[in-house]
Amino acid sequence: xxxxxxxxxxxxxxxxxxxxxxxxxxxxxxxxxxxxxxxxxxxxxxxxxxxxxxxxxxxxxxxxxxxxxxxxxxxxxxxxxxxxxxxxxxxxxxxxxxxxxxxxxxxxxxxxxxxxxxxxxxxxxxxxxxxxxxxxxxxxxxxxxxxxxxxxxxxxxxxxxxxxxxxxxxxxxxxxxxxxxxxxxxxxxxxxxxxxxxxxxxxxxxxxxxxxxxxxxxxxxxxxxxxxxxxxxxxx
Amino acid sequence: xxxxxxxxxxxxxxxxxxxxxxxxxxxxxxxxxxxxxxxxxxxxxxxxxxxxxxxxxxxxxxxxxxxxxxxxxxxxxxxxxxxxxxxxxxxxxxxxxxxxxxxxxxxxxxxxxxxxxxxxxxxxxxxxxxxxxxxxxxxxxxxxxxxxxxxxxx
Numbered sequence: 001x002x003x004x005x006x007x008x009x010x011x012x013x014x015x016x017x018x019x020x021x022x023x024x025x026x027x028x029x030x031x032x033x034x035x036x037x038x039x040x041x042x043x044x045x046x047x048x049x050x051x052x053x054x055x056x057x058x059x060x061x062x063x064x065x066x067x068x069x070x071x072x073x074x075x076x077x078x079x080x081x082x083x084x085x086x087x088x089x090x091x092x093x094x095x096x097x098x099x100x101x102x103x104x105x106x107x108x109x110x111x112x113x114x115x116x117x118x119x120x121x122x123x124x125x126x127x128x129x130x131x132x133x134x135x136x137x138x139x140x141x142x143x144x145x146x147x148x149x150x151x152x153x154x155x156x157x158x159x160x161x162x163x164x165x166x167x168x169x170x171x172x173x174x175x176x177x178x179x180x181x182x183x184x185x186x187x188x189x190x191x192x193x194x195x196x197x198x199x200x201x202x203x204x205x206x207x208x209x210x211x212x213x214x215x216x217x218x219x220x221x222x223x224x225x226x227x228x229x230x231x232x233x234x235x236x
Numbered sequence: 237x238x239x240x241x242x243x244x245x246x247x248x249x250x251x252x253x254x255x256x257x258x259x260x261x262x263x264x265x266x267x268x269x270x271x272x273x274x275x276x277x278x279x280x281x282x283x284x285x286x287x288x289x290x291x292x293x294x295x296x297x298x299x300x301x302x303x304x305x306x307x308x309x310x311x312x313x314x315x316x317x318x319x320x321x322x323x324x325x326x327x328x329x330x331x332x333x334x335x336x337x338x339x340x341x342x343x344x345x346x347x348x349x350x351x352x353x354x355x356x357x358x359x360x361x362x363x364x365x366x367x368x369x370x371x372x373x374x375x376x377x378x379x380x381x382x383x384x385x386x387x388x389x390x
Contacts, residue, residue: 159388195386
């Protein structure tokens with residue numbers, strides 16, 4: 001995965017006991033997902049979005065590991081990341097986490113509906129929408145005041161990832177139904193069809209039940225409208 | 237944003253026209269494959285509206301409209317391949333991925349599949365039930381091709 005910080009290479013998640021995660025305990029998996037720490041005690045880089053997965057509850061993580069362990073065991077390790085200085089120093093991630101990682105699984109807000117809380121959990125935890133749909137600071141941390149307002153493509157493309165708040169530069173004109181349909185079929189209210197990484201995301205979102213997609217939509221519609229930080233187009 | 241994009245497109249178009257006139261050559265659709273393929277894509281998106289709204293229950297089922305849309309898909313799928321010639325990889329705010337030119341045979345095969353799925357649907361869709369059962373397969377071609385071959389707008 002090419003990024004402004006260098007190239008991240010994605011490790012083996014199959015159930016291979018040597019090269020994959022077949023031998024991992026539930027606790028090791030929970031620590032990896034929520035704290036970004038490997039079973040041998042190294043920090044993971046936040047290209048693996050543990051800042052979002054930190055919100056996931058124990059049961060979902062245990063279920064997820066159980067599912068991953070049903071995948072075929074495929075041997076093979078990939079090369080390490082190839083990062084630019086100073087990001088190549090893994091120990092610096094301790095400081096990064098102190099700045100950017102909030103710990104503790106998602107706590108429902110009692111003032112909000114069950115549906116809204118379900119949406120908030122899916123969007124901010126397992127869905128990790130903000131990881132692409134937010135601008136980042138020079139150290140790669142999400143700029144909290146502009147969270148979900150879109151951002152430059154974190155995978156190194158030239159494009160700008162859309163604003164998901166209900167601002168006119170975002171989803172103001174989309175109804176909750178529009179969002180839920182989009183997550184199911186990939187078609188926008190104008191019947192344009194999503195491309196790139198979002199098309200891959202929709203393939204996964206299409207596996208959710210209608211209620212979960214609607215919960216996501218209800219939550220997104222409740223976000224405070226924020227103007228997109230997208231740079232103005234240069235005259236040709 | 238749409239208006240400013242159109243203006244930009246018009247400006248680009250005007251620039252191309254001016255240069256072409258200086259060269260005393262004739263401007264035709266073939267000379268601007270990016271604009272042409274955008275127009276064809278727009279026709280596909282436009283034709284997706286009626287059946288899309290019917291799928292969502294936002295409009296009543298009308299067989300004639302569904303068939304008209306499917307005919308548009310068949311026509312567009314046949315035109316598309318020629319509109320991505322070498323040399324049209326960039327410019328005109330294209331959201332075509334460079335991967336198209338790295339894997340043109342796969343890209344073309346997907347267009348053929350889109351056309352074939354639309355033709356099959358023309359034959360199999362006769363009423364609302366067969367529409368609801370068979371139309372989604374046609375629409376899934378959009379996303380599966382865009383996943384690999386379309387990039388985010390700047």
